[in-house]
Amino acid sequence: MLQLFLKNGLVAKTTMTKEKREIIIFLIFTLAVLITPFFLRGSYFLNVLVFIGINTMLAVALNLLLGYAGQISLGHAAFFGLGAYVSGVLTTRFGLDPWLALVIAAAVSGVLAFIIGFPILKLKGHYLAMATLGFGIIMFIIFNETVAVTGGPSGLSGIPNIQISSLIFDNDWSNYYLIWTITLLVMLLSINLSQSRIGRALRAIADSEVAARVMGVNARLLKVQIFTVSAVISAMAGSLYAHTMTFISPASFGFNFSIELVTMVIIGGLGSIYGSFLGAAILTILPEFLRILQDFDIIVYGLMLIIMTMYLPGGLISGLEQIAGFIGSKIKSRGGSHA
Amino acid sequence: MDNSPQLFQYVLSGLSNGAIYALIGFGFAIIYNATGIINFAQGEFVMLGGMLTLFFLVFLSFPLIPAIVLAILISTVIGIAFERLAIRPLKNATPLSMVIITIGASILIRGIAMLIWGKDTHAVPAFSGNDPLYIAGATILPQHIWIFAITLLIIAANKIFFNYSIVGKAMRACAYNSQAASLVGINVKTMVLLSFVISSAIGSMAGIIIAPLTMTSFDVGIMLGLKGFCAVIIGGMSSGLGTIMGGLLLGLLESLGAGYISASYKDAIAFIILLLILFVRPEGLFKQKETERV
Amino acid sequence: MLRLDGITKIFGGLTALEAVSLEVKKGSITGVIGPNGAGKTTLFNIVTGLYTQTSGEVYLAEKNISRLATESLAALGLVRTFQNVELFGQMTVLENVMVGLHTKSRSGVISCAFKLPRQIKEEKYIKEKALNWLEFTGLTAEAGNTANNLPFGKGRLLEIARTMAAEPQLILMDEPAAGLNDMETAQMAGLIYKIWESGITVVLVEHNMDLVMDICDSIIVLNLGKKLAEGTPREIQENPAVIAAYLGEG
Ligand SMILES: Nc1ncnc2c1ncn2[C@@H]1O[C@H](COP(=O)(O)OP(=O)(O)OP(=O)(O)O)[C@@H](O)[C@H]1O
Numbered sequence: 001m002l003q004l005f006l007k008n009g010l011v012a013k014t015t016m017t018k019e020k021r022e023i024i025i026f027l028i029f030t031l032a033v034l035i036t037p038f039f040l041r042g043s044y045f046l047n048v049l050v051f052i053g054i055n056t057m058l059a060v061a062l063n064l065l066l067g068y069a070g071q072i073s074l075g076h077a078a079f080f081g082l083g084a085y086v087s088g089v090l091t092t093r094f095g096l097d098p099w100l101a102l103v104i105a106a107a108v109s110g111v112l113a114f115i116i117g118f119p120i121l122k123l124k125g126h127y128l129a130m131a132t133l134g135f136g137i138i139m140f141i142i143f144n145e146t147v148a149v150t151g152g153p154s155g156l157s158g159i160p161n162i163q164i165s166s167l168i169f170d171n172d173w174s175n176y177y178l179i180w181t182i183t184l185l186v187m188l189l190s191i192n193l194s195q196s197r198i199g200r201a202l203r204a205i206a207d208s209e210v211a212a213r214v215m216g217v218n219a220r221l222l223k224v225q226i227f228t229v230s231a232v233i234s235a236m237a238g239s240l241y242a243h244t245m246t247f248i249s250p251a252s253f254g255f256n257f258s259i260e261l262v263t264m265v266i267i268g269g270l271g272s273i274y275g276s277f278l279g280a281a282i283l284t285i286l287p288e289f290l291r292i293l294q295d296f297d298i299i300v301y302g303l304m305l306i307i308m309t310m311y312l313p314g315g316l317i318s319g320l321e322q323i324a325g326f327i328g329s330k331i332k333s334r335g336g337s338h339a
Numbered sequence: 340m341d342n343s344p345q346l347f348q349y350v351l352s353g354l355s356n357g358a359i360y361a362l363i364g365f366g367f368a369i370i371y372n373a374t375g376i377i378n379f380a381q382g383e384f385v386m387l388g389g390m391l392t393l394f395f396l397v398f399l400s401f402p403l404i405p406a407i408v409l410a411i412l413i414s415t416v417i418g419i420a421f422e423r424l425a426i427r428p429l430k431n432a433t434p435l436s437m438v439i440i441t442i443g444a445s446i447l448i449r450g451i452a453m454l455i456w457g458k459d460t461h462a463v464p465a466f467s468g469n470d471p472l473y474i475a476g477a478t479i480l481p482q483h484i485w486i487f488a489i490t491l492l493i494i495a496a497n498k499i500f501f502n503y504s505i506v507g508k509a510m511r512a513c514a515y516n517s518q519a520a521s522l523v524g525i526n527v528k529t530m531v532l533l534s535f536v537i538s539s540a541i542g543s544m545a546g547i548i549i550a551p552l553t554m555t556s557f558d559v560g561i562m563l564g565l566k567g568f569c570a571v572i573i574g575g576m577s578s579g580l581g582t583i584m585g586g587l588l589l590g591l592l593e594s595l596g597a598g599y600i601s602a603s604y605k606d607a608i609a610f611i612i613l614l615l616i617l618f619v620r621p622e623g624l625f626k627q628k629e630t631e632r633v
Numbered sequence: 634m635l636r637l638d639g640i641t642k643i644f645g646g647l648t649a650l651e652a653v654s655l656e657v658k659k660g661s662i663t664g665v666i667g668p669n670g671a672g673k674t675t676l677f678n679i680v681t682g683l684y685t686q687t688s689g690e691v692y693l694a695e696k697n698i699s700r701l702a703t704e705s706l707a708a709l710g711l712v713r714t715f716q717n718v719e720l721f722g723q724m725t726v727l728e729n730v731m732v733g734l735h736t737k738s739r740s741g742v743i744s745c746a747f748k749l750p751r752q753i754k755e756e757k758y759i760k761e762k763a764l765n766w767l768e769f770t771g772l773t774a775e776a777g778n779t780a781n782n783l784p785f786g787k788g789r790l791l792e793i794a795r796t797m798a799a800e801p802q803l804i805l806m807d808e809p810a811a812g813l814n815d816m817e818t819a820q821m822a823g824l825i826y827k828i829w830e831s832g833i834t835v836v837l838v839e840h841n842m843d844l845v846m847d848i849c850d851s852i853i854v855l856n857l858g859k860k861l862a863e864g865t866p867r868e869i870q871e872n873p874a875v876i877a878a879y880l881g882e883g
């Protein structure tokens with residue numbers, strides 16, 4: 001599926017404008033997403049794909065911050081968790097409609113991000129990493145310790161499924177299409193954003209914040225804005241996660257998951273939306289394979305982080321592009337010699 | 340009811356934890372000053388110290404001293420390997436790539452420790468028994484005394500090394516201006532390696548002396564590392580008095596907070612302090628603000 | 634156009650600038666010269682809000698900009714280049730210049746994410762303008778290249794193209810000819826002249842005396858953080874204090 005859309009993209013490169021190419025790649029990707037379930041047997045794979053969708057949203061959200069604006073967050077699982085808990089608590093304890101709960105969850109997360117964004121994003125590099133890490137751990141402690149609200153370490157169960165009139169999203173098929181519709185939307189909007197003046201300003205901040213500011217980019221505000229956007233998307237993913245799983249517990253939103261998210265973004269490719277999908281897919285599937293070698297995954301993540309940063313800083317997507325580009329040029333040169 | 344003995348216990352355990360945080364903070368500062376890197380794997384060396392000691396002492400029944408020496412040696416070798424394999428080969432290192440590489444190393448080390456020693460939490464025997472000493476109506480464990488004594492020793496050795504030895508002075512020169520240092524013939528790469536050696540040794544030592552009090556497991560490194568970082572931030576990234584004060588302050592606040600406010604939020608206290616310091620005075624409590632060069 | 638009033642900057646114990654007052658006339662090319670460490674770059678950093686002065690005021694066309702944030706200055710018509718070329722290295726040459734048009738466009742996060750019609754129009758405008766500025770600086774052929782891969786001399790040109798895209802009234806250039814060969818320096822001089830001709834006021838920090846004497850109509854000399862002299866190129870060349878400062882340094 002992936003190879004197909006990459007190759008198509010590359011063949012298109014020579015003849016089409018950049019925007020057209022983007023649209024076509026996205027359409028092919030969407031089509032692949034829509035038809036994939038028909039080729040799968042059994043609910044196991046569909047379930048994995050649902051998780052890939054949720055993780056893709058999260059990775060895209062983090063990528064906007066990390067890959068575009070160049071600002072690290074080692075506490076993004078907190079926003080995911082916040083979304084899940086706000087949604088879970090509002091629906092189980094106050095009987096709110098899941099959709100409404102999702103909106104509130106996203107809003108709460110966004111407001112929190114906006115408020116802490118100003119002091120946090122004033123920090124740079126290592127200090128920012130530590131501060132976001134600290135924030136993530138504080139939130140994790142709150143999820144664990146406010147037992148009366150969150151149910152504490154033993155979790156919160158009985159979260160209702162999302163519902164549209166009589167259609168209840170309580171099986172793998174409907175969940176798949178629900179999650180992926182929203183994931184595709186998040187991807188599309190993020191691609192748009194990344195190719196706009198805002199996306200350029202973010203990348204400018206990553207490359208030289210001082211020069212960006214001299215050119216009139218309000219770096220401080222823009223960083224906080226993208227942090228907020230990222231938190232909102234993460235919380236939406238959290239809310240969707242809560243309503244599809246119907247059970248949540250703090251263990252899913254800890255430091256390890258924050259690191260996993262960073263790993264997805266790095267492995268897939270900083271500053272590439274499809275890369276985030278790739279990273280999310282790999283990190284969702286890998287533990288399934290490694291299940292035989294239980295707990296091996298953490299070692300593999302560590303190695304991948306080091307090796308990727310050292311030898312393939314553009315992530316797998318750039319590796320794939322290079323390979324596809326190589327094949328593409330081979331095909332073209334052969335075509336040329338025939339003509 | 341007289342609760343001064345209780346207060347004394349809180350202060351004592353706060354100070355002994357604080358001493359550990361300060362030592363871990365030193366590890367951060369030494370590498371940071373030599374390379375500009377915050378080593379996110381610092382906590383793992385603390386974990387290694389405790390786990391390796393446990394391994395030799397309990398699993399292999401070595402005597403205490405050889406067990407400790409071996410633990411420090413192996414941690415240091417891992418520190419060296421880390422520098423040689425992951426830090427040195429990296430070209431055009433950005434803060435972001437350094438954060439990610441050191442995080443990668445940290446979860447790698449943690450993962451391997453988990454594979455080898457499992458997920459259980461282990462008690463490590465105290466160096467000289469658990470019979471409390473009674474001093475002026477208060478109880479002190481011998482291990483507390485060990486912690487304070489060894490911490491003082493390391494602080495003193497650190498001070499002497501950096502202020503009086505040629506190598507120590509060369510390292511400080513590198514920290515101040517590595518280009519100028521290399522012009523006067525100091526081998527900067529060696530100094531960077533040395534900083535990893537010293538800080539992994541100090542880190543593992545910290546892990547060794549605290550383990551009998553707190554128990555140890557493959558994942559103690561995250562929290563200890565972060566608290567050490569908190570100490571060194573309060574101390575303005577110095578490997579001196581500021582960080583010692585930072586560590587003790589953090590240890591005390593944490594222990595008193597856990598005792599009088601809420602034990603379950605003990606860890607949160609440390610991180611709230613960390614965030615407050617980073618927000619309000621990222622240059623540390625004891626340092627002057629500088630104009631960042633553009 | 635630009636007026637500095639008693640600017641002092643102290644770093645810890647070091648006084649980098651001491652009570653420097655000066656005025657840049659609208660439509661002029663003003664040179665700021667002085668030995669290494671004289672405080673020239675510090676002066677630019679203060680004017681552009683990157684450093685806060687210890688004391689003193691900065692006025693841009695009678696508006697006090699002393700306390701304005703760096704990012705608000707481009708919209709007021711004040712931009713600068715950097716001594717150590719600050720490009721957006723991972724972005725293409727064209728995108729670098731498009732960032733220069735940031736203040737010439739409005740679309741926010743929402744309209745960019747949803748590609749609202751106004752944003753599409755704006756994007757087209759940005760691209761068109763950016764291409765014009767590439768042509769102005771002779772970089773059209775490099776449009777699609779990554780900025781980091783540009784040869785040094787072209788990097789300097791790109792920085793100027795980017796600042797021009799903001800359509801400024803006043804450009805501060807920090808050693809635009811440093812590191813350029815003779816031919817590139819001549820081209821740079823031509824470009825600066827062309828910019829000045831289009832009605833933009835230029836302040837130039839430069840060590841290349843031929844260039845400064847050639848194109849500046851007024852020169853300010855800094856030495857050890859103090860203003861040593863000011864005047865026409867001719868006056869400066871004959872000023873004994875200036876000669877002493879430069880000889881003393883060599
Ligand atoms: N952020 C800072 N912190 C401390 N000292 C600084 C800082 N920025 C500049 N200085 C010092 O201020 C003095 C003036 O520096 P500045 O860069 O302004 O000189 P300059 O005239 O631009 O020199 P050059 O011709 O070499 O570019 C120097 O002694 C420099 O070391």
Ligand SMILES: [Mg+2]
Pocket residue numbers: 673674675716
């Ligand atoms: Mg200068």
